[in-house]
Amino acid sequence: xxxxxxxxxxxxxxxxxxxxxxxxxxxxxxxxxxxxxxxxxxxxxxxxxxxxxxxxxxxxxxxxxxxxxxxxxxxxxxxxxxxxxxxxxxxxxxxxxxxxxxxxxxxxxxxxxx
Amino acid sequence: xxxxxxxxxxxxxxxxxxxxxxxxxxxxxxxxxxxxxxxxxxxxxxxxxxxxxxxxxxxxxxxxxxxxxxxxxxxxxxxxxxxxxxxxxxxxxxxxxxxxxxxxxxxxxxxxxx
Numbered sequence: 202x203x204x205x206x207x208x209x210x211x212x213x214x215x216x217x218x219x220x221x222x223x224x225x226x227x228x229x230x231x232x233x234x235x236x237x238x239x240x241x242x243x244x245x246x247x248x249x250x251x252x253x254x255x256x257x258x259x260x261x262x263x264x265x266x267x268x269x270x271x272x273x274x275x276x277x278x279x280x281x282x283x284x285x286x287x288x289x290x291x292x293x294x295x296x297x298x299x300x301x302x303x304x305x306x307x308x309x310x311x312x313x314x315x
Numbered sequence: 316x317x318x319x320x321x322x323x324x325x326x327x328x329x330x331x332x333x334x335x336x337x338x339x340x341x342x343x344x345x346x347x348x349x350x351x352x353x354x355x356x357x358x359x360x361x362x363x364x365x366x367x368x369x370x371x372x373x374x375x376x377x378x379x380x381x382x383x384x385x386x387x388x389x390x391x392x393x394x395x396x397x398x399x400x401x402x403x404x405x406x407x408x409x410x411x412x413x414x415x416x417x418x419x420x421x422x423x424x425x426x427x428x429x
Contacts, residue, residue, distance in 0.1 A: 233416045244317065244405050244420035245358070290358060294416060301409075301416055302348065302371050305358040 204228050205293050207306025215314050220278040222309045224291035227272065231293035235303070236265065236276050239288045248289070249276070281313045318342065319408050319421035327427045333394040336424045340387055340408030346370070347389040348409070348418060349381055353402040364389055396428045 207224045214220045226234075235250035251258045251265040251274065258265045264277040278285055291306040318341035328334055340347050349361040360373035364383035378396075383389045393400060403425050407418040
């Protein structure tokens with residue numbers, strides 16, 4: 202059962218453009234929603250995270266938008282740079298509950314063309 | 316560098332064999348998680364330990380087992396290996412007693428079963 206669905210699977214954006222990745226979740230008990238960035242041959246690294254008590258969080262060029270009623274959240278990468286070319290994963294967990302395992306989306310491979 | 320270390324980086328073995336993957340969490344982190352990343356299944360949670368005790372279990376096969384030692388390092392044991400076990404295995408750690416749910420991932424162990 203895929204509890205977190207991520208789209209698109211891949212996207213190509215020009216340098217300076219906006220990359221948008223969407224995720225939808227099913228389990229309303231989730232209350233922590235991180236985004237991870239993964240480069241080839243490396244482990245996932247936390248990019249930005251949000252809790253459902255806020256609708257938006259911005260850190261530099263990265264913004265999470267959260268829609269609790271729709272059970273959806275998205276990552277916006279503004280002014281995309283070639284160095285942003287990586288695979289991005291959304292995830293969800295029940296924070297600090299017994300076993301706050303991360304449930305990941307399927308990933309989005311982003312290619313930023315110079 | 317996340318502060319989480321994993322050894323070995325690469326492992327090549329044959330079907331039917333047994334291997335042990337090792338993880339050292341970030342200093343001070345009591346919780347260790349194991350994840351499997353494969354092309355067809357994505358990133359999947361296997362198991363979590365907290366201060367030496369099993370905390371949560373995911374879709375971990377019966378052929379797989381893990382433990383966390385008093386010095387907090389963890390080992391994932393994979394036995395009776397099959398071709399389908401070829402994947403990247405990540406360890407992550409977190410300090411779930413604090414205010415953050417951030418999980419920090421290690422660089423992974425790439426397992427190839429021939």
